[in-house]
Amino acid sequence: MKVAFPYPGYWPYVRRGIERCTHDLATFLAGRGHEVHVITSTPGRPRTEWDGKVKVTYLRQVNHPLLFKYAALFRLAVFALDACRVMKAERPDVAHLWAFSGIRMAPIWSRAFHVPYVFQMSVYWPRGLGDQWFPEIRGARQAIALNSHMADAVEDEFQMPCMVMTPPVDMRTFGPCAERDLDNPIVLYPADLADPRKGGSLLLRAWNRVYRECPSARLVLAGSLGVAGWLQDQAGQSVLSKLDLVTDPRARAAIELRGPGAVSSLPAWYSRASVTVLPSVDEAFGMVVTESLACGTPVVASAHGGPGEILTHPGVGVTVDLRTAADLTSGKRASELAEAILRGIELSRETTTAARCREWASQWGLDRVGLEEEGLLQDVVAGGGSISHRLPSLSERYGGVGR
């Protein structure tokens, strides 16, 4: 089976959920003997390389300061046209499109060149504007969502069946691999520092209290700073611009800006941390949650969206009621987040926590999700028509997380 994954961002240039998911699924499918082609873009020279058994075509990015100011989506349109050109030449059996693959002409293109595709919704959208935002979903043989709430929303708005398929976590890559200093706990924030939706400012507010009650703790900001051209610190929205929210100078001194680091360093960072914090809203899944759990580190995250569906066991993390953007500025929620972090630190000190977290994360293991992806794509290639039934989510299938 020839599979194409067209998406403008890819490792190592962009290290967010979709890119990680594409990488893991592509590697898994290639390992199963399929021809996998990731079509992506690069800020550098366009080229084609092999990432293991995965063929990666890096298309040229159109980057210019004026474009990002006046026509930010232009780069996406250029990528879509270029990716269609490559796929036309390659003629894959099936393509896996993500919400921001940007190939809005996919329905026409698919019919013209007889290449079926699945469409995976990976972000929340303004309700009622779904067709404007993602017209390509109409031509997909199968719509997929990252969590059950999102699947309901897709079914409701697009009036089409939608299955749930979560991103995988590579249990071989992510595992406990470093000692944890329980006396000097590390609170790890691995989310994008420039994305206000990730709740960095709420975490800074909460950090005042966390530090007061646990002065030996350190907060490590280990996320990247914005996806190029999309999320930038232009309006002082990044965590770095809001460090003043930490009023105690000593608490501020206990914050370490680590940077995105290397891919290979992430497992050790998770392993050393006492608790990973992702206080985001509108989070479709939150791959850092499952990665952290796979490394044996409990997580503090929202009780809603993707993280809410993962953290359903009190022994693997603590949830906070973070539902809307307003919650990210709420003093009450900051206090609740601080309590949750302190509880998470306590949880990490329990001897059984690490093993429990890892076991819990195995529900989203790559071996399971990869097989699910393979089966789905094979169904699409074999069936040729739209899948009318709704597939159960992995959680339902394996009894981990119910819809």
Added chain:
Amino acid sequence: MIGTTRVDDAGLVGDLLDHLPVTDRVFHDLRHTQPLVETLVRTIQGALETGRILIVAPNALLPLALKRLGYRVDIWQVPDASLTEELEEHVTRAGTLADLLANPPNEPEYDLIVLPYVLETAPHEPPEVLERLRRLLVMGGRLVVVFRHAGALEHRLMALTGQPPVVDPAIRSSAVSYSWPLTRPVRLFGRDEFRVWCRRGGLRVLHQAFVIDARPAVATNAMSLPAWLAAEAAYAAKWRVPALRSASIAVVETLGNPASTQDDTLTELPRVTVVLRGCDPSRIGAALVRLGAQTYPRQRFDVVVLHPSDVKIEPQGPSAFASLVPCRNPEDLEAANAALIAATGSIVAFTDELSEVTRSWVEVGAREIQGATVAVGGPVSVSAESATPFLVMPGARQLEKDEGWFSTSNAFFRKDVALEAGGIRPPAADTRGASSWATDLAHRLADSGYTTRFDPSLEVSRLFPFIQPGKGRRSWMIEEFERARELPGTVRKWPAMRKQLLAHGLFASRRTMYFDLMLAGLAGAALRRRPALAVLAVPFVLSNRRFLPFWPASLLKPAGRNLRGLLVRHSIWFAGLAVGSVKARRVVL
């Protein structure tokens, strides 16, 4: 060296960047600053074939490029700097700049040290930093220094708009850099100041150049049209006008005798040997009396008297503290060089019996020789008895200001570096260099990177006699001819002197200029039969009117004698200059 290319390094750096496993923001930050990395790679390649390099506070790209080229790289890492995993094993020290530079190791182990944007951000004084890092360099090692220079376009614009170019350190910034560590400058300086610091730190600047350190804008940072146009215009201006560029890069090397540059830390006064040349016992005696009355402690200086073997000098009175060294001719270079070699002091001063030194002469000279300053000269005024109308050639005329000329009657040198530079030797193969050896030695030292100075307080009053004592009546002709013949060679060898020493960069003096003008005028009048051209002789006549009193008639005879004397001398100088100009292939008239 800066700017030369030996390999396709632009390709190398670009290729590295393309395959660097970094996020796109890191990529764009590195790509933005790629021009400086490429310049540094080129510069380092020009400065070092192979060896061990230390980089203080690098970005990720530079050490990777140097590794790829086969250098062994060590890194001193500062907080908030981003390196790739591959480079972590190369980090030998980590800490703030203050910590790293406060106590560096003392072992010389590096062939080259790279300091990108360190001097302007380090809390320590730059000469101190340079001095400490110099100790880490092996013999012949080099520093490659990049700094934001004071004349950069950004700083000029800030000055125009009333903003302080150095930001208040109390103001916190949320800016992040994934290329060079984002450290704030605490000082601004220019290239000349940097050069002085290097000298104080026992280093000399081999090359300096203004360089463009970054592209006009980060490709993914959204900019409005006016902001983008401004950035592009600034970039274009920097291309057109090098002095507006943001950074200056310098290749610096250790001086040959760095240990001696720490003399200024000695609490004890340096020992001085004064070499006194003379032929007349009475004048030598008088000069020794003046030297005996110096304010400098007697036990810290001694005098070597160079005198002709056939002149008997009694070692009594003031001569008692002087060593008498007979020689064939005290004015010979060999004699002066022998005295330099034999001197017991670390500083050697040169004067002669015709010079009247001030009481503080030795003290001032010894005080000025410190650190990288290894040669000091001073003014030579003309005493009242001198034959002033006939003083024209450098070395035989008044020296009031810095003309690039070091008088053999008033010069101080640090002995060890003077010997290291070759000592006193003929400045040009075809001349004896009797009057210009001090100038030649000083310029050789300056060319080696040491500092040489002209100190107006180091004053000497000298008698320029019509005929040198002890010499024949006609000997002055040979001397003046030689002096004139030396001059073009000296100017050719040290072109920087030309503007300072020569009138209009061409004439040995104003008087020779007027003389040449007169010659041209008279020749033109005679050959073209146009008497009006003789008017060109007027400046010569006017400049010598004091010596040519043609009225009243009773003065006609002495005026005629003076005119004859002037014409003879000018003819001798003209001949000497002409011969010297041909030989040196440098015209001086």
